[in-house]
Amino acid sequence: MDGLTQADIDLMMSHINSYSRKDLGNKSPYEVFAALYGEELLTALGAKKIPPADITLRPTLLKK
Secondary structure, three states: OOOOOHHHHHHHHHHHHHOOEHHHOOEOHHHHHHHHHOHHHHHHOOOOOOOHHHOOOOHHHHOO
16 A cells, blocks of 8 residues: 555545445435535545446556
8 A cells, every 4th residue: 555645545445435334224425424424525625426336346446
């Protein structure tokens, strides 16, 4: 992870947290957090909601 920038980490975390999970009622961690604390805070933290069809959970996400 030494070669990653903060932008790389933000992108990776946005993809991970946009993936829906059965144990969250088929909602993503992003959606649950937004419902509890608001999307403004997520934006301030650098998080973005990735559409389900665009989520990449593979190392190719960060290939440069």
